[in-house]
Amino acid sequence: MRVIEAFTAAYGSSPQTVWHAPGRVNLIGEHTDYNDGFVLPFAVPWGVTAAVTPRTDGTIRLLSLQSSGEPVTMATHADSKGWTRYVVGVLDMLGDRVAGADIAIDGDVPQGAGLSSSAALEVAVASAINDLHGLGMTPMEIALLGQKAENDFVGMPCGIMDQAASALCQEGHALFLDCRSLGSRNIPLDLAAHGLSMLIIDTQAHHEHAGGEYAKRRAECESAARKLGVAALRDVTDLAGALDQLQGDERKRTMHVVTENHRVEALIGLLRAGAVTEIGALLNASHLSLRDQYEVSSPELDVAVEAALRGGARGARMTGGGFGGSAIALVPVERLESVQESVSAAYAERGFQAPRYLPAIPAPGARRVA
Known part of the structure; x- marks a missing residue:
């Protein structure tokens, strides 16, 4: 060693x-x-x-x-x-x-x-x-x-x-x-049992969120929780009512956090039911929320997700803190090459640095x- x-x-x-x-x-x-x-x-x-x-x-x-x-x-x-x-x-x-x-x-x-x-x-x-x-x-x-x-x-x-x-x-x-x-x-x-693979798409747009944006999102969430009178946004049970009390970025951050928690629980339900092939829609919804409500995506991440879906992925989303980094795509094994070709072509068309592909195997x- x-x-x-x-x-x-x-x-x-x-x-x-x-x-x-x-x-x-x-x-x-x-x-x-x-x-x-x-x-x-x-x-x-x-x-x-x-x-x-x-x-x-x-x-x-x-x-x-x-x-x-x-x-x-x-x-x-x-x-x-x-x-x-x-x-x-x-x-x-x-x-x-x-x-x-x-x-x-x-x-x-x-x-x-x-x-x-x-x-x-x-x-x-x-x-x-x-x-x-x-x-x-x-x-x-x-x-x-x-x-x-x-x-x-x-x-x-x-x-x-x-x-x-x-x-x-x-x-x-x-x-x-x-x-x-x-x-x-x-x-x-067990993705393989369902003929699936989880592909990490490293955008090569390296992130460094120890600076202001990550801390800013956290502060917005804490401020929203205080205004709503809850210990944390996890405690929001009436989302519509909560959104009526908030404005601007705090409203959007709250919408993401509350709905994302629901998506986690829904995805676990699908896994327990053996419906692994059905989790893709939740991945897609998570990405849209991170892009539009939490605003932590990037052009490279968005293009990776969109191109992976065009290439045959069942679902895809950015993963990690955002502002760069990686996306993941749930891909039927027989579509892996097609997904990679689709993403690579989309990156080349926009002049992005070529992405890197990594197999996401639960370790x-x-x-x-x-």
Whole structure:
């Protein structure tokens, strides 16, 4: 394993533990997590592997095979920047329970594709530290730790979905998560049995939503909830009445969140009934809502969805935070080539960078690999 080789070469000894945590793709339930709503992600085959040995002197030494390849040494947490903030943030949240570490990171999550490489990094490191120090954290507690690191240390106001998917998903399943109660269960997602494939279309329009737009959407939702007198938009039961009390962007954001929660529940009902081939209409409706009500799509995402449907996909939607990243398409196996040709042609016609196609196979969550 090359991360072990890199660790040994940099630090002079083998790591004491090695953990892998996956990225995720969200089947449905977008921008509902920080509104205490419902989500249905599944883990993807790509992720982050962390090789770790504890230290006792408070120093953190970090090495990433995707960075310069040279270790970065930090005497204080304030020294961190860039990708190192996600790792140092996890250690910072653990306080005096952890006195430094030597860490090597290797990752193969496609960068900027909206597949949550940051959550995979947080969960891999937190799982390794939990293992080394015998902290006894459950997978959900590890997910919450990663979220807190991203919220409080990195400054990204993300919900719990990404970290929970990375920590809790099972192979061949999607994870139904109630983001308020944190109750979860894995729902079988056997696409192949129905002659289907889930295709990730990486638009190559890489996003960076740690800036203003993501935080702005969250603030709009919180403001709308206050005006409606509810703890979160998840609590809106009379949508028509709620919309009568709101205007402008807050009205649109509320419409998306409430209807998206209903779509998650409807899609789970179809999966349980074995009607996997029928979920496409819900994916389409989710995309239209994200495009028109939540306004987080992009020209590249819209073209990918529209062209995939023309090429024979049963349903398609943007996935992830938006403003770029990836779309997913539910495609009959015999139509995969046609869908890819349709999207590629549409991109070429508009002068977009050629997209990348990735098979979305539901993979296992965080696990020790050495």
